[in-house]
Amino acid sequence: MKKHFKVISILMVFVLLALTSMACAKKDDAGSAGGAAGGKNVTLDFVWFSDGKEGEVMKNIIKDYETKNPNVKINLIEIAYKDLSTKLKTMITGGQPPALARISTTEIGAFSNQALDLATYVGGVDKFTEQFIDSIKPYYVVNNKVIAAPMDVTANGLFYNKTLFDKAGVKVPTSPDNIWTWDEFQAALKQVMEKGGAKYGMVWDFTPHRWSTLLYQFGGSMISPDGTKATINDEAGVQAAEYFKKLHTDGTMPTSVWFGGENPNNLFRSGTVAAHLAGNWMISNYKDITNFEWGVTYMPKAKQRSSVPGGKFVMAFNGSKVEKEAADFIQYLSTKEVNSKFNQESLFMSPRKDSAKLDYEFGKEMFEIFSDELNNTSAAAAEDWSKQTIVPKFSNDLKNSLVEVIAGKTTAKEAMDKTAKAIDKAIAEDKK
Template sequence: MNKKMKAISIGMVMVLLTLMSAACAKKESGGGAEAGGKNVKLDFVWFADGNEGAIMKDIIKDYEAKNTNVKVNMIEVPYKDLSTKLKTMTAGGEPPALARISTTELGGFAKQAVDLSESNGGLEKYTGQFIDSLKPFYVVNNKAVAAPMDVTANGLIYNKTLFDKAGVKVPSSPDNVWTWDEFSAALKQVMEKGGAKYGLVWDFTPQRWSTILYQFGGSLMSPDGAKATINNEAGIQAVEYFKKLHTDGIAPTSVWLGGENPNNLFRSGTVAAHLAGNWMISNYKDISNFEWGVTYMPKAKQRSSVPGGKFAMAFKNSGVEKEATDFINYITTKEVNAKYTQEALFLSPRKDNAKLDYAFGKEMMEVFSNELNNTVPAAAEDWSKQTIVPKFSNELKKTISEIIVGKITGQAGLDKVAGLIDKAIGEEKK
């Protein structure tokens, strides 16, 4: 072969290799820029409380139709296994693209999270989309380590049938809410004239109990998180009033002392009211043996609920950080988040979704939303400290039970809990 022919052959080979390389690149990318770039799979670790998993799958289908290069793989785990699953994946060097997490997991995985505000116009612009009371939960060291998907609030569900029978009218607006003494008197009247066996059941959790703490002007910790404040005057007043509800027979001791399920008690139709979370609207949807509704909680020094919620977090070192962020941005838009929260009967964390057209319980959800809008900053500041709270929350629950039964005084009990809080704060600083 002469030099000219050899050069032509080499040239043809180079052209063929170039064409083959281009074809492979097109195949790898799923069709080029029009399809959105390279093919990616987003592992999405997910837990569900109700029907929200099915709703999210519909949302994922819509997203995949618009982004043909993206496949979202939902990895469903029971909530009790969520932390263990995420710890195993991240420790093994194979973190998921993203995960649905609760407030409990936020602090534990914050260091491994993508800062979602970086590519979304900065922290102030990003957090400005969502209600202010959630900010302490997902903003860590001036980084948005997650995006709110839904928000929860504590509130008051009541047996309308029993209240009507007793001739007791509930507050019709947030401008005329009861004081705690007025509320207690109303509950006694529903017990005496309406036939209620008990006036009020209250979920057996420290978070739900802390509702009354904030209403009396108390808090678990100081605003800067430097010391315990649960044992100050407001804290003692709150726990003593909680005890009084039990000693007066308004609240059954069987819940906080015997572990009886407050949901079952309310469903029986023999309880006037249930202090619980907004998710119980969905849980009680099937009650047919009596009418029920939602009214405003009473106040002491002030009104307050306790915020919580679920969040979407993207993980560093997944190799698909940008695509995971894009997906989170999509599911937290006004329109998509409205679909998700409406169909799941959740409260939306977005400021522009404050009033949604729920198929069930629209007015009830608006009352819970109002409770959230009147929540004091301390509630979120306390419960966002999830590397500290788990170290004393079980003891707090146990101590409250001991105060109710008279085993220990309110002051002595909360002094003991304050010591545990200060110890946990000290360990955190090391």
């Protein structure tokens, strides 16, 4: 009897050892899937805003991550974009920063001092940044620190009314090898107006950001590369302002957008405008147009090709007490598989070099043209617009100066000199 009991005891020990081994293996597998499992139970507060359906896409990604990492709970705090800065400032000054936040190019500079340097968690600056398109690097690498990770990217580009172009017998460029110069493009627009029945050749969003596309195409910039002085009043800046005026005064563009604030989206939707220079997010916005055919073509060039990059990023914060887990989740979001899923399902553009061509449910070829625009973008574009502690202080001055040029109240040179003074003042204030 004693011998029988001894055998049973030994068997029970083996069973317990086997069960323990299986549990450890399962735990290790979960940890390898996401990088954060197997540690303490943590909750990551993730401040989030949505422009479209990307919030639902992110919720599914979070669900997958939590399944692979059962010790991690991600609390998505959804807010309106207009409340983002206030929400983050309140949490940070109250000593309770979130683990993570979705950040746009407008806020990324404002919170860079509170951001966790991800470099040590993601294999170093060079290894991490080489995955993403070069033109957005100035936004998220500051003083050799990785202060955020790119999630999606935006670009300015050219939408056109295919119905009007076809009626006029005008074919748009189908390859980067045969794109128009601005003068050639303007001549094509005139033909679409005369033979296609377009009321206007094109509309252009009433923002300094969109106008700066022309500035970079003329080879200019707003601020010197070292950030010490204004350069917008250089020859290129003056030429860009003069050409923008020409597009208005010769009737190619209506003055109602830049003078009266008329919505360019509505004008294009009316079917009476040949082209619209806007951001790639209008692919989703224009998806429901049924009264005419439309598409995306390559922007013209002046001295060079260029767009203006933007986008959204994910930032982790110092002082959250879950920095390691937050960094692990960011690394997961940055992988090709997860980032591609997020952008493809959200109808966004991926910042990853290996995800320029995604299998979108709509507009696949259009997104590829926007990606090509970004790949041919001046480095000055992101260098300028990443300076978000400076740019907001002079952007209205620039917009007002351009309006005065279009109206003929001042010359392009005088307007850009005036704007340059506002830029230099903003730079000086930023150094205090």
